[in-house]
Amino acid sequence: MPRPSEPTRARIVQAASALFYNEGIRRVSVDEVAAKAGLTKRTLYYHFKSKDDLVAAYLAARDQPNLALFRKWFEEAEGGVPVKVEAIFKNLARSARHPKWKGCGFLRTSAELANMPGHPAIRIGAAHKKKFEDWLRATFAEQGIADPLKLARQILLLLDGSFAVVLLHRDASYMETAGEAARTLIAMALKKKGQKRG
Amino acid sequence: MPRPSEPTRARIVQAASALFYNEGIRRVSVDEVAAKAGLTKRTLYYHFKSKDDLVAAYLAARDQPNLALFRKWFEEAEGGVPVKVEAIFKNLARSARHPKWKGCGFLRTSAELANMPGHPAIRIGAAHKKKFEDWLRATFAEQGIADPLKLARQILLLLDGSFAVVLLHRDASYMETAGEAARTLIAMALKKKGQKRG
DNA sequence: TTGTGTATATTCACTGGTTAGTATACATAC
DNA sequence: GTATGTATACTAACCAGTGAATATACACAA
Numbered sequence: 001m002p003r004p005s006e007p008t009r010a011r012i013v014q015a016a017s018a019l020f021y022n023e024g025i026r027r028v029s030v031d032e033v034a035a036k037a038g039l040t041k042r043t044l045y046y047h048f049k050s051k052d053d054l055v056a057a058y059l060a061a062r063d064q065p066n067l068a069l070f071r072k073w074f075e076e077a078e079g080g081v082p083v084k085v086e087a088i089f090k091n092l093a094r095s096a097r098h099p100k101w102k103g104c105g106f107l108r109t110s111a112e113l114a115n116m117p118g119h120p121a122i123r124i125g126a127a128h129k130k131k132f133e134d135w136l137r138a139t140f141a142e143q144g145i146a147d148p149l150k151l152a153r154q155i156l157l158l159l160d161g162s163f164a165v166v167l168l169h170r171d172a173s174y175m176e177t178a179g180e181a182a183r184t185l186i187a188m189a190l191k192k193k194g195q196k197r198g
Numbered sequence: 199m200p201r202p203s204e205p206t207r208a209r210i211v212q213a214a215s216a217l218f219y220n221e222g223i224r225r226v227s228v229d230e231v232a233a234k235a236g237l238t239k240r241t242l243y244y245h246f247k248s249k250d251d252l253v254a255a256y257l258a259a260r261d262q263p264n265l266a267l268f269r270k271w272f273e274e275a276e277g278g279v280p281v282k283v284e285a286i287f288k289n290l291a292r293s294a295r296h297p298k299w300k301g302c303g304f305l306r307t308s309a310e311l312a313n314m315p316g317h318p319a320i321r322i323g324a325a326h327k328k329k330f331e332d333w334l335r336a337t338f339a340e341q342g343i344a345d346p347l348k349l350a351r352q353i354l355l356l357l358d359g360s361f362a363v364v365l366l367h368r369d370a371s372y373m374e375t376a377g378e379a380a381r382t383l384i385a386m387a388l389k390k391k392g393q394k395r396g
Numbered sequence: 397t398t399g400t401g402t403a404t405a406t407t408c409a410c411t412g413g414t415t416a417g418t419a420t421a422c423a424t425a426c
Numbered sequence: 427g428t429a430t431g432t433a434t435a436c437t438a439a440c441c442a443g444t445g446a447a448t449a450t451a452c453a454c455a456a
Binding site for chain 2: 102106107110114122125129130153156157158159161165167169170174177181184185188
Binding site: 206237238240241244245 | 430431432433434435
């Protein structure tokens with residue numbers, strides 16, 4: 001069952017990814033993506049039925065790698081869960097200091113397409129954040145924290161807040177401030193659990 | 199010293215405001231703004247030298263009213279500072295449940311124009327958030343909190359995080375979760391101060 | 397081995413519509 | 427009669443998506 005050639009499709013997504021992330025969705029034309037991928041627009045429209053479809057593919061391709069990176073940062077940090085979560089923020093701050101950094105592609109896309117609530121790209125973004133929230137919730141549940149979902153959401157709020165604020169101010173130190181708040185909230189939830197047991 | 203007629207200019211900004219907030223900056227054409235304001239594009243270009251100029255005016259017009267609203271929500275809430283700050287989040291959640299709500303205009307604009315770091319609209323957005331941060335910092339300083347700037351930034355991170363997350367998930371309950379986290383962090387900072395004194 | 401049919405993959409050239417910004421002229425007020 | 431303000435009509439570029447033709451690969455029969 002032969003299907004649309006994978007390497008070509010992947011090259012298109014890669015080109016779209018770089019352009020959409022750096023310039024924004026509506027700023028980038030399909031012609032530009034095709035040119036960057038080294039083929040014609042007509043060929044691109046053979047592999048993707050519309051620009052919206054291409055935008056969705058751009059975010060879908062970022063889903064797993066992004067989550068894997070967060071998990072890696074968490075796992076390779078030494079210490080308890082509060083310190084491990086804070087390590088995610090510290091690593092993110094390091095990334096955000098690179099000049100080409102332009103925030104979170106999922107959030108920026110949802111902000112740009114806010115007038116199209118059912119857009120597939122927004123759904124992919126929402127699913128991505130939900131996966132991260134779920135992973136945090138499971139991690140906190142393992143620690144016996146009383147309301148792991150609430151805590152996971154608070155950490156997510158700090159994380160996405162730091163994406164937004166750092167993009168606006170171009171000051172990555174906000175990410176470290178967010179990490180500190182996250183560590184504090186987690187440590188307090190752990191303490192509370194201890195009090196209930198003892 | 200006669201200057202460009204104020205009512206006309208204000209009507210243009212009002213039209214631009216509605217369109218840019220609802221549809222996004224790059225999605226809306228100057229023609230649409232002019233039509234909504236009830237005049238021709240050429241007239242609009244008499245009052246604003248470029249579309250970028252118009253975008254900046256759109257955000258500048260939202261600066262003071264937005265800050266005033268937050269202060270009002272803070273002041274009319276009954277209770278201590280933690281509860282008063284949480285009230286801001288609760289009121290915001292109520293706003294966010296309106297179907298026309300589409301997040302924070304400042305953040306969405308900065309996300310859409312992330313490829314133009316020096317854009318005047320982004321500077322206006324950054325200044326707006328800084329003013330809110332300053333107001334929080336002063337409020338916390340009055341309470342004798344040890345590091346009022348850090349706490350102010352953590353609240354700001356939760357606030358802007360909730361703008362981003364609620365826009366993505368269309369679930370305003372995240373704002374109440376953020377408010378709870380804010381209240382917790384402030385209450386803890388107040389307690390810490392008390393411990394140092396006692 | 398060679399011919400041939402078929403689905404995959406790619407290109408050129410085009411359409412109909414939109415867009416930011418402008419040249420020019422006309423109106424109105426003081 | 428000069429500065430302010432408004433409208434008509436235009437440019438030159440851009441943009442999402444398509445029609446029609448073509449090229450490539452591979453299965454299978456002779």
